Amino acid sequence: MELKKFRKKSPWILHYNTGSCNGCDIEILACLAPKYDLERFGILNRGNPKQSDILLVTGPVTKRAKERLLRLYFEMPEPKVVVAVGACACTGGVFRHMYNVENGVDSIIPVDVYVPGCAARPESIIDGVVKALEILEKKKKEIELPPYCKVPEGEKLNRRKLLERCLEVINAGRRS
């Protein structure tokens, strides 16, 4: 399919702020600006989850942002890669164990690449995104390998479990 060919050439990113201090967000903006120019890898910043391949998450995931983050994650098509940008997205950072914080992105959704730093430097963000491209390629092959698109057994179980858990959370949020 044509889409597969171009996904490698031009992955689109989706950026979501889950309660960060804006430090990492302006560094992501700086990445897209002339000096660092992330767009030379064919990367475009689009706000639409349904067309994106890479999810850049900043911030320690506040309780209200959790639901939105899950919805964005499930709206993205496979294959997808999640990059946690900054110290607070990786572990919760200085906000760890505050009353409204979930201690990092990986407590909510699976994370593929961790970019450390407070705030993460543009060079390391670019490095992280390039790593994410490799992982994206790998994931794409995993999906493509069986001709009739059969997902491996273990993978399937995990995903279903994850989906159930997450749907529970979403529904719980709705009722209250």
Next chain:
Amino acid sequence: MGKRITVPFGSQHVALPEPVRFVFQTENERIVDVEVDVGYVHRGIEKACSTRFKYMQVGYVVARVCGLCAISHTLGYVTAIERLMEVEVPKRALYLRVLVSELDRIHSHLLAMGHTAEVAGYENLFMQTFRYRESVMELLELITGNRVQFDYVCPGGVNRDMTTELEKEIRKKLKELEEKCLWLKDVFENDFSLNLRWKGVGVVTKEMAKEMNVVGPPARAAGLETDVRAEFNYLPFEEVGFKLITRRGGDIYDRNLVRAEEVINSIEMVKNVLDGLPEGEIKVPVKGLPEGETFVRVEAPRGELFYYIKGTKKMVLDRVRIRVPTFANIPVMKKLFIGMDYSDVPATVISFDPCLSCTAR
């Protein structure tokens, strides 16, 4: 009149760097009602400051309230704690604080100007502004060692000293930066289509600004003479050539020009600081425990920032209260929206330069 249409905007949107949610009620193109929800980034920093962190550590925690005005938050807290404990800060440290806080103001203002240009459809000008902003970031990195979260100010002084080579480098880069900023100001002032887009849009009159307590560049663009740098004595701004800049229009065009002129004034101040940098210590030790209560006002890039702290002879403070500039600007923004065309909304929002991680904390 036409039927009412509800337009949700946010919490995740490509034009928004931060999660905020607006729900507009529109009749045809005109907005009749608006609801704002800013609570997506609430982390509970004030609570944590008065339970989990010692008073010497809080300065580094409040810097993480907002990455754009990190220096102002730390400055506010540190000034408050110094007043409470009666620490006399060395003059050199005060001058270095002025230097970093003005450089921070330059980069924040350039960011805001670039964003307004992007919203007006000037992608090219946006990129150009960001390229110029990078040179300020380089300067900040040279001085403080980090690009965004500086952690430069600490109770009793500053964490890093300035060397002669560094000073030379800064002077060289500042000269280039000044030329670029003058060019930018010229574009923002004289460009024909930008004038058409911005003049007379989102007007805040002087009376409105006074009544609704507007702060920062929007207030100064409306002709209200309010600047904490002139009103509250926390750093020696008068000695380094601070000028109060006001304009009369109060629209988006004037807000941008106030920012542009403040950038040029800030560059001048940085130069004066380098010229008159006194010799001496950069840090004095802080001993003892804070007792009593005090408040401090600081001029952040977006306006007046207010800190209240209270301590009762313990390592952990009793209360830290932060009132941020964006919070003060929300009522006037809401009033402006009603009766406005939907297409003018993004430009108006961005021209106030809202910072929601400050507002929600």
